[in-house]
Amino acid sequence: xxxxxxxxxxxxxxxxxxxxxxxxxxxxxxxxxxxxxxxxxxxxxxxxxxxxxxxxxxxxxxxxxxxxxxxxxxxxxxxxxxxxxxxxxxxxxxxxxxxxxxxxxxxxxxxxxxxxxxxxxxxxxxxxxxxxxxxxxxxxxxxxxxxxxxxxxxxxxxxxxxxxxxxxxxxxxxxxxxxxxxxxxxxxxxxxxxxxxxxxxxxxxxxxxxxxxxxxxxxxxxxxxxxxxxxxxxxxxxxxxxxxxxxxxxxxxxxxxxxxxxxxxxxxxxxxxxxxxxxxxxxxxxxxxxxxxxxxxxxxxxxxxxxxxxxxxxxxxxxxxxxxxxxxxxxxxxxxxxxxxxxxxxxxxxxxxxxxxxxxxxxxxxxxxxxxxxxxxxxxxxxxxxxx
Amino acid sequence: xxxxxxxxxxxxxxxxxxxxxxxxxxxxxxxxxxxxxxxxxxxxxxxxxxxxxxxxxxxxxxxxxxxxxxxxxxxxxxxxxxxxxxxxxxxxxxxxxxxxxxxxxxxxxxxxxxxxxxxxxxxxxxxxxxxxxxxxxxxxxxxxxxxxxxxxxxxxxxxxxxxxxxxxxxxxxxxxxxxxxxxxxxxxxxxxxxxxxxxxxxxxxxxxxxxxxxxxxxxxxxxxxxxxxxxxxxxxxxxxxxxxxxxxxxxxxxxxxxxxxxxxxxxxxxxxxxxxxxxxxxxxxxxxxxxxxxxxxxxxxxxxxxxxxxxxxxxxxxxxxxxxxxxxxxxxxxxxxxxxxxxxxxxxxxxxxxxxxxxxxxxxxxxxxxxxxxxxxxxxxxxxxxxx
Numbered sequence: 201x202x203x204x205x206x207x208x209x210x211x212x213x214x215x216x217x218x219x220x221x222x223x224x225x226x227x228x229x230x231x232x233x234x235x236x237x238x239x240x241x242x243x244x245x246x247x248x249x250x251x252x253x254x255x256x257x258x259x260x261x262x263x264x265x266x267x268x269x270x271x272x273x274x275x276x277x278x279x280x281x282x283x284x285x286x287x288x289x290x291x292x293x294x295x296x297x298x299x300x301x302x303x304x305x306x307x308x309x310x311x312x313x314x315x316x317x318x319x320x321x322x323x324x325x326x327x328x329x330x331x332x333x334x335x336x337x338x339x340x341x342x343x344x345x346x347x348x349x350x351x352x353x354x355x356x357x358x359x360x361x362x363x364x365x366x367x368x369x370x371x372x373x374x375x376x377x378x379x380x381x382x383x384x385x386x387x388x389x390x391x392x393x394x395x396x397x398x399x400x401x402x403x404x405x406x407x408x409x410x411x412x413x414x415x416x417x418x419x420x421x422x423x424x425x426x427x428x429x430x431x432x433x434x435x436x437x438x439x440x441x442x443x444x445x446x447x448x449x450x451x452x453x454x455x456x457x458x459x460x461x462x463x464x465x466x467x468x469x470x471x472x473x474x475x476x477x478x479x480x481x482x483x484x485x486x487x488x489x490x491x492x493x494x495x496x497x498x499x500x501x502x503x504x505x506x507x508x509x510x511x512x513x514x515x516x517x518x519x520x521x522x523x524x525x526x527x528x529x530x531x532x533x534x535x536x537x538x539x540x541x542x543x544x545x546x547x548x549x550x551x552x553x554x555x556x557x558x559x560x561x562x563x564x565x566x567x568x569x570x571x572x573x574x575x576x577x578x579x580x581x582x583x584x585x586x587x588x
Numbered sequence: 589x590x591x592x593x594x595x596x597x598x599x600x601x602x603x604x605x606x607x608x609x610x611x612x613x614x615x616x617x618x619x620x621x622x623x624x625x626x627x628x629x630x631x632x633x634x635x636x637x638x639x640x641x642x643x644x645x646x647x648x649x650x651x652x653x654x655x656x657x658x659x660x661x662x663x664x665x666x667x668x669x670x671x672x673x674x675x676x677x678x679x680x681x682x683x684x685x686x687x688x689x690x691x692x693x694x695x696x697x698x699x700x701x702x703x704x705x706x707x708x709x710x711x712x713x714x715x716x717x718x719x720x721x722x723x724x725x726x727x728x729x730x731x732x733x734x735x736x737x738x739x740x741x742x743x744x745x746x747x748x749x750x751x752x753x754x755x756x757x758x759x760x761x762x763x764x765x766x767x768x769x770x771x772x773x774x775x776x777x778x779x780x781x782x783x784x785x786x787x788x789x790x791x792x793x794x795x796x797x798x799x800x801x802x803x804x805x806x807x808x809x810x811x812x813x814x815x816x817x818x819x820x821x822x823x824x825x826x827x828x829x830x831x832x833x834x835x836x837x838x839x840x841x842x843x844x845x846x847x848x849x850x851x852x853x854x855x856x857x858x859x860x861x862x863x864x865x866x867x868x869x870x871x872x873x874x875x876x877x878x879x880x881x882x883x884x885x886x887x888x889x890x891x892x893x894x895x896x897x898x899x900x901x902x903x904x905x906x907x908x909x910x911x912x913x914x915x916x917x918x919x920x921x922x923x924x925x926x927x928x929x930x931x932x933x934x935x936x937x938x939x940x941x942x943x944x945x946x947x948x949x950x951x952x953x954x955x956x957x958x959x960x961x962x963x964x965x966x967x968x969x970x971x972x973x974x975x976x
Contacts, residue, residue, distance in 0.1 A: 201830035202769075202837055204604030209597075215850065216592030381590075415814045415834050415841070422810035426803045442589035442801055449590055449803050449850070462603065462837070 201412050202462030209456055211349045212376040215449065217441075219380045220251060220339065226376045227259040230335055231291025234261045235284060237305050239269045239297045243341065246386040252296055252339060264288035266308075269297065272356040272363060272481055273304040275319040281308040282318060285334065293336045295374075298395070299345025299484075302338045306353040306372050309334045323355055323364045329372065338377040343384050343448040344395025344485060346402060346455025348377035356478055361564060363478035365470070379452070381445040389438060390543075394485030396431045396447060397544045400424065401469055401488045402454040408499070408506055409464040409571050417509075420459045423450050424514050428538055435542045466571030469495055472583065475564035482551035489544035490551060493536055494586035498579055500528055503572030507531060548587045558584050589800045590850030597844055599737045600764040603837065605829075607766045608639060608727065614764045615647040618723055619679025622649045623672060625693050627657045627685045631729060634774040640684055640727060652676035654696075657685065660744040660751060660869055661692040663707040669696040670706060673722065681724045683762075686783070687733025687872075690726045694741040694760050697722045711743055711752045717760065726765040731772050731836040732783025732873060734790060734843025736765035744866055749952060751866035753858070767840065769833040777826060778931075782873030784819045784835060785932045788812065789857055789876045790842040796887070796894055797852040797959050805897075808847045811838050812902050816926055823930045854959030857883055860971065863952035870939035877932035878939060881924055882974035886967055888916055891960030895919060936975045946972050 214222040227234075234256055243249040256263050266284045269277060285293065285308055295305035310329040311318035321327050338348045346352070351368035384392070407420040427450050433443035453459070472495060473487035480487070500507045508524045511517040511531025519527050545551055553561070562580045575583075602610040615622075622644055631637040644651050654672045657665060673681065673696055683693035698717040699706035709715050726736045734740070739756035772780070795808040815838050821831035841847070860883060861875035868875070888895045896912045899905040899919025907915050933939055941949070950968045963971075 202603065202833040204606050206600065206602050206610070208600040212594065212596040214594050215590065218592050222594070413817070413830055413834065415811070415837050418810040418814045419807060419841075422806040423803070426806045429801070445590040445850070446801065446803050453803070453807075453846075458841075462833070 202414050202416070205461045207457065207461055208370050209349060209373065210370065211373050213349065213379060213452065214376070215379045216445075217380060217382055219378045220255070223252070223255045223339070223378060224259060226337060227256070227261065229375075232260065232262050233264070233289050233291045235264045235266050235288055235290045235293050237266045237269060237281070237293055237295040237297070237301050237308070239267070239271075239301055241267065242386065243296055246383075248296060248339070248341060248383060252294070256294075262288070264290070269301050269304045271300050271483060272354075272477060273300050273307070275323070275355055275357040275359075278304065278307050278311070278318050278355055282311045285312045290334050293334055294339070295336065296339040296341065298340065298342030299347040302336070302340070302347035302374065303345065303353040303355070305336045305338070306347070306351065306368060306374075307355055307366075309336050310368065310372055319355065319357055322366045323357070323362070326366065329368065333371055336372075336374045338374045339383075340377060340379050340448070341383045342387055342391060342395050343444075343451040344398040346399070346451055348374060348379065349452050349456040352455070354474070361478045361560065363474040365474070379448055381441060381448045384444055384448060385439060389435070391483070392434065392438060393543050394483045395451070396427060396434070396485070396542060397489045397539070398485035399447065399451045399454045400427050401485075401492065403427070403459065404492075405467045405469060406460045406463070406465045407510070408496070408503060409466045411505060412463070414463055416459045416461055416463050421513050423454055423459065426450050428514070431538075431542050464570045467568050468571055468575065471566045471568060472580070475561045476548055476551070476553055476584075478564055479557045479561050480548070480552040486545035486551055487548070489539055490546065490548045491583060491587045492539075493532065494583045496532055498575075498583055499571060499573045500532070504528055506572070548584070553588060555588065558588070590802050590804070593849045595845065595849055596758050597737060597761065598758065599761050601737065601767060601840065602764070603767045604833075605768060605770055607768045608643070611640070611643045611727070611766060612647060614725060615644070615649065620648065620650050621652070621677050621679045623652045623654050623676055623678045623681050625654045625657060625669070625681055625683040625685070625689050625696070627655070627659075627689055629655065630774065631684055634771075636684060636727070636729060636771060640682070644682075650676070652678070657689050657692045659688050659871060660742075660865060661688050661695070663711070663743055663745040663747075666692065666695050666699070666706050666743055670699045673700045678722050681722055682727070683724065684727040684729065686728065686730030687735040690724070690728070690735035690762065691733065691741040691743070693724045693726070694735070694739065694756060694762075695743055695754075697724050698756065698760055707743065707745055710754045711745065711750070714754065717756065721759055724760075724762045726762045727771075728765060728767050728836070729771045730775055730779060730783050731832075731839040732786040734787070734839055736762060736767065737840050737844040740843070742862070749866045749948065751862040753862070767836055769829060769836045772832055772836060773827060777823070779871070780822065780826060781931050782871045783839070784815060784822070784873070784930060785877045785927070786873035787835065787839045787842045788815050789873075789880065791815070791847065792880075793855045793857060794848045794851070794853045795898070796884070796891060797854045799893060800851070802851055804847045804849055804851050809901050811842050811847065814838050816902070819926075819930050852958045855956050856959050856963065859954045859956060860968070863949045864936055864939070864941055864972075866952055867945050867949055868936070868940045874933035874939055875936070877927055878934065878936045879971060879975045880927075881920065882971045884920055886963075886971055887959060887961045888920070892916055894960070936972070941976060943976065946976070
């Protein structure tokens, strides 16, 4: 059954090959001072930067640039971004890039008019914004995080070796996001695959919790099946628009709060993966893939009916003549097989993690209680060792 | 693949047994003059009226009542509602009831500050609103139409024997809607079942069109499966909260634009059913069920791959050793079997339609071109005769 909840997601989305043109329509809604946020400069090579700048100039905007947002945006970079936005009296933060840029823009948006240190306020003390929030718009160049239609903002602190996500409320969600599947085609295949696994895991994190029959799980299964099918196409043929457009749209709905309505959620793969990410600075999606199977094998006995359902409904495992455990195990084997086919990292050691880091990563892992089993320290260490 | 589209749906939803309490939170956002819109008075018997009035009074609102909204709201009633809202200088139209009340409230909302006749402007000439729109809030007592989170407003004109839906833009969508599955439990079973078929058919109308692989169809299948499963539970046990909550939430997502993004849609069952409804004043969902099977059998050969997919993915038809046509037919037989089990009307004659009405209903049927076959007059008459 569905418990009590509210749903409100007012982000306006423009999707498709022609979607960038709608930026012209959105810009007049905001003041003149725009901070253009982007990453390492790939948008300069693929021409997106020039297109965006042209539209901003045509709309008469004063542009300040905040470049160099890294794949795992740091607290130091966040402080720098706040200074840039303050100095420019920013009316709009326009992020052009993947989830890192969107996440970062949201973290800046709640900090521009705030005197406290943003890491301390939002990531150490987990406070909510109590100052004016600068509007954010996103132009996505990678599918994965769902950051384009949610309030999430993950920031990494290298000093404290922490990678923490703050999920802000609806007032921090992007006002608009532009999703052009063609823009995602210039990514290296490894980045595409990491994004795909990130999407898939977002769905799993919300699916593997609770025992009731609810529409949210049905929708989650639909998204999983679409991602599984289209990932196989996209890995063989990255220019396949059908596959890339489906992956991009599934990514948005995998993490915009829809499939978690009325139910509990897990999120322990993200807690383990983010802790590993803080130690290795590895690509987010790959840290998730590396810890997933040891984690799911550990919790499977505690959520057997859902793992059985996952096997049958998502992977088409034929249940006849098998025990529930056999069926569930076959489902996880199918997941493993798919992960290998699309080429995600299967081990943390591939990402630079070492035996010596295990205790530290375990220390940095936040333990949540929404899933089928609240992990103890011994289980976390065992999962991390099996992931190595 | 997904074509170009935009998505923006800012309706705030409160869902669950405790959801009515959030009305207190919403009311301060609007002015003091509230028009309370409701139907035949069942909300007075089941206590919802008293609860709502108490909250409105507690919030210091001036209340005008606009009661007697009929299951198929008429153009005459709409004109009356506009007068009431004008006289009360309405700041908020609060609809308490099913989709008819929500639809009606939206039609009033675009007409209060408009000098033209609302039927002529929005239903005869299909114009868009160019005047101030009064905000609408909904408290749902029936699951079915999806009106709580979309811009649709169907109005019936008995003079011209027309039942026409105008789908307004995002500015006409309810600002908030309150969805309490318990409120739907006081409905007679026949009304519940009509609502369930309305939901199911909304999904079909968007699903049975196009040939590409897209996430929208995956999500549509997930919603269909949830409705099929939960309808069987609810028909046996109408007090089952799990089933009623899933049905209510599926209804919202079946028609809030999500599952039509990036694809073409059909809507011919609604065109046929609404034409029949204008002649018989029958319950909306029952007119849809009565014409569905003859319509789908007529278009099946033109959209065979999708009807095959429907059979296998939604109804679990085993495809081995069968032709595509056999598989597709088995899917429609499964649909028919389910319809009979839940007890929808299988024939227009059950709803008061007669042989003599056929030509008139055919005349009143708008022909759309988004589905697998653009019907000609002969096909429409044949479908209606088979539905009789």
